[in-house]
Amino acid sequence: MDRRIFIATGLAAITLAGPATAQTHAVNSPRDGFLNLRTGPGEQFDIIGRMGHGSRVTILESAGSWVRVRHDSGTVGWCSARYLAALAVSPYYYVYSPGDGFLNLRTGPGTRYSIIGPMYNGEEVRILERAGEWVRVRHQSGTVGWCSSKYLRQ
Incomplete structure (x- = not known):
């Protein structure tokens, strides 16, 4: 294998496996009106809070279809990425x-x-x-x- 390709492939793997870039999203759970915030990435983990529909979170990292977030209340935990909607955020x-x-x-x-x-x-x-x-x-x-x-x- 060409060394340049190997190095580029290795860097891509590190980038994809690392923490997600911080992004702001809104909780999108209109049916229940909330999304559970958990201690880990999966339904088997304890619920530590409920995030209201429309509230905002910042994504800190991801693990499969689960993301670790900081809720606008300041609480940090895991939730399903399926119920989050990306926001176009102005820096100002x-x-x-x-x-x-x-x-x-x-x-x-x-x-x-x-x-x-x-x-x-x-x-x-x-x-x-x-x-x-x-x-x-x-x-x-x-x-x-x-x-x-x-x-x-x-």
Whole structure:
């Protein structure tokens, strides 16, 4: 066998066997209204939670027709890939706070942290990290801080 083909084949096998690229999907289980989240890749594993229809997950890795996911609640577990629908995700989010027109950017994930400054409706942010309902973002100005994900839209 040509050495170049062998090396290319070996790299392809490593790529296919490795963890899946993180992808955002929606739970698509309208009949039951939920999808079970399990401790391992199969129905024989314990159920650790239920993910509501339409909720979002990030795929972390795959094993056959099962995927390990991080649910938008922060819980990590396994579910059947059959009941997930891929989402077209923009890397940018926009501030949407209809009550007062701005969202506070904070030094940490919670209201007990100091306010860095306001972000106004329509301004753009990129999510860098998640901690429950709080996200660390880079504001369009370049400032990095934390805000509630409830007031961000794609």
